[in-house]
Amino acid sequence: MSTAKPNDITVTCKDSMRLSATLFTPRQPAKAAIMIGPATGIKRQFYSAFATYLCKQGFGVITFDNRGIGGSVKGSVKQSDASLVTWGEQDMPAVLETLKIHFPNVPYFLVGHSAGGQLLGLMHNVHDLTAFCNFGSSSGSLRNMRKSYLLKAHFFMNFYIPVSNLLFGHTKSQWVGMGEPLPKKVARQWQKWCNGKGYVKTGFGSDVNQHHYDTIQMPSKWLLANDDDIANIHNVHDMISVFPNMEAEVEELDPQTYNVKEIGHMKFFSRKCQHLWPKVTDYIRQYF
Template structure:
C-alpha cells in the first residue's frame, strides 16, 4: 500500500462551531479529493479503512464528526442544540470548504453515507462538487417500508425518541446499535422528516428558507442494498426527487453476488466488504477529470 499521511485538523464552521476532522493524503499524484459525509450519529473513525483505501489509490480524503457527535461534541449532549439542518447548513458546508482548502486546484467529490448524502443541498458550496456517490442514502420514510419494518421503525422514531429525550435529555440511540447518542433536536428533526415525504423537503418553507437541491447538476450515483430496509428502492427514489436536476444513476447491491453475508445499511464500509469499494473507485476515476 502506498504511504499515506494522516493528520487531525479542526474545521471551523460559519457559526464559529469547531469540528474534529481527519485528512488523508497519499504520496504521489493526487487524482482528486473526497469528502466522506457521515451517517446519523456515526463517528468519522467508522470510515477509516475506506478512507485509507481511497488514499492508497490516489485520492485525498477528509472525514469529520458532525457537531454533537464523537470528538465534535462540546459540553453536555443534553444541552446541545445541534439539528440535522445545522449538520447540512453549517457542518457539511464547512467540511466542503476545508476539503477545497486542503486540496486546492483539484476536483471534489462527496461520498455520502445515509444523512451524509441527504443533506448536501443545504450547503451553499455543494455546487463546487464534481460528483456525488451516495451509499444507503434515502428519505427513510416509514410508510415506504414493509409492515414489519414499519412497526420497529415506528417504535424507535415515535415512541423511543420522545421517551428518551424526555427522560435523559437526549436520544440514547446506541441502545439500538445506531451509533452515538444524539442531541435531542437532531433526533426530533430526524423523527419529523422520516414521518414525512422527501426527508429534508418536509422542512422547506418552514425551518429551511434557502436550499440548493434544485441547483445541483453534477453526476450522482445512489447505491443501496437489497437487505437494507431503510434505504429501500422507494425511499431512494423519494430522496432522489429532492435533487431533480442531478445526472442520477442507481445501483442496488445483492450481498450474495459479492460473496458477502450482508450489506444492509452500514456494512458497505466494513473491511469485509472491500470487494465493493472498487465500484466507488471506478466512479471517482470516471468523474475526476478536471
C-alpha cells in the same frame, strides 16, 4: 501505493463551531479529493478503512464528526444545539472548504452515507463538487418500509425518540444500536422528516428556509443494498425526487452476488465489503 499517516485536524465552521476531522493524504500529489459525509450519529472512525482505501487510490480524503457527535461534542450531548439542518448548512460546507485548502485545484467529490448524502443540498458551496456517490441515502420514509421492519422503525422514531428526549434531554440511540447519542434537535428533525415524504423536503418552508436541491445538476450515483431495511429502493427514489434537475444513476447490490452475508445499511464500509469499494472509485474516476 502507500499512504501517509492520517492526521487529526480541526475544522472551524462559519458560526465558529469547531469540528473534529481526520485528513488522509496520499504520498503522491492528490488527483482529486473526497469528503465522506457520515450517517446520522456515526463517528468518523467508522469510515477509516474506507478512507484509507481511497487514499491508496490517490485521493485526498477528509472524514469528520458532525457537531454533537463523537469528537465534536462540546460539553455534553444534552447541551448541544445541533440539528440536521446545521449539519448541512454549517458543518458540511466548512468541511468542504477545509478539503479545498489542503488539496487545492483538484476536482472535489462527496461520498455520502445515509444523512451524509441527503443533506448536501443545504450546502451553500455544493456546486464546488464535481459529482457525488451515495450509499444508503434515502428518504427513510416510514410509509415505504417493509412490514417486517415497520414496527421497529415506528417504535424508534415515534416512541423512543420523544420519550428519550423527554427523560434525558437527548436521544440515547446507543441503547438501541443506532449509533452515538443524538442531540435532541437532530433526533426530532430525523423523526419529523422520516414521517414525511422526501426526507429533508418535509422541512422546506419550516426547518429549511434556503436550499439548493433544485439547482443541483451534477452527476450522481446512488448505491443501495437490497437487504437494507431503511434505504430500500422506494425510499432511494423518494430521496432522488427532491433533486428535480439532477442526473442520478441507481445501483442495487445483492449480498449473495458479492459473497457477503449482509450489506444492510452499514456494512458497505466494513472491510468485509472492501471488494465493493471500487464501485465508488470507478464512478468518480469518470469525472476527472
